[in-house]
Amino acid sequence: MVLGQPSETLIDYRVNPFRSLTGERAMLKKDITPILNDIRDIRFGVETFINLYFQRHGKKIKYVLMKELKHPTKFEKTSIFNASKEFASEGKEIALTYLNNYELITQRIEILIEKSNKKAKIKINSLQKEVNNKLQELKDKYF
Numbered sequence: 001m002v003l004g005q006p007s008e009t010l011i012d013y014r015v016n017p018f019r020s021l022t023g024e025r026a027m028l029k030k031d032i033t034p035i036l037n038d039i040r041d042i043r044f045g046v047e048t049f050i051n052l053y054f055q056r057h058g059k060k061i062k063y064v065l066m067k068e069l070k071h072p073t074k075f076e077k078t079s080i081f082n083a084s085k086e087f088a089s090e091g092k093e094i095a096l097t098y099l100n101n102y103e104l105i106t107q108r109i110e111i112l113i114e115k116s117n118k119k120a121k122i123k124i125n126s127l128q129k130e131v132n133n134k135l136q137e138l139k140d141k142y143f
Contacts, residue, residue, distance in 0.1 A: 001025055001026065001027040001031065001050070001054050001059060001060070001061050001062070002025065002026045002027070002061075002062050002063075002064055003019070003020065003022050003024065003025050003061065003062070003063050003064070004022065004024035004025065004026070004064055004066040004069070005019055005022060005024075005063055005064065005065050005066060006022075006024070006066055006069040006070060006071035007065055007066060007067050007068060007069060007070075019063060020047065020048075020051050020061075021047045021048065021094070022047070024066065024069075025047070025050070027050075027054075031054070031059060032050075035049070035050070035053050038053075042093075042097060043093055044089070044090040044093040044094055045093045045094050045096060045097025045098075046097075048094050048097040048098060048101075049097050049101060049104075052097075052098075052101050052104040052105060052108065053104060055104075055108045056104045056107045056108045056111070058111060074086050074087065
């Protein structure tokens with residue numbers, strides 16, 4: 001999945017903690033088809049669900065800067081009161097999507113732990129081979 005990041009936003013896309021919530025995304029039909037029924041009734045939480053699904057299934061997510069694309073903030077499009085109300089509503093829906101899909105989150109964490117364990121095992125095996133080689137060199141040299 002590719003997430004397009006507008007270049008002209010309130011927060012720099014490289015440090016924006018909400019960048020994964022962007023609506024500008026492209027994905028393969030074969031990747032989105034299995035979850036169409038799951039996302040049919042989700043509103044602002046749809047991006048959150050798609051992200052969780054993709055992460056859970058080990059699919060790659062790439063962020064691309066869309067130069068000269070401006071994404072006006074809610075405050076530029078409506079009153080402060082309405083914008084604040086919309087943010088609160090969207091935040092609630094996003095939080096509910098996380099809560100309703102905690103199994104995707106826990107599965108994703110399990111995958112990350114497995115990957116981390118595999119990397120650690122590879123590193124430990126490499127270090128063990130290095131130590132064994134050094135010990136063999138010392139043994140050959142002095143014994």
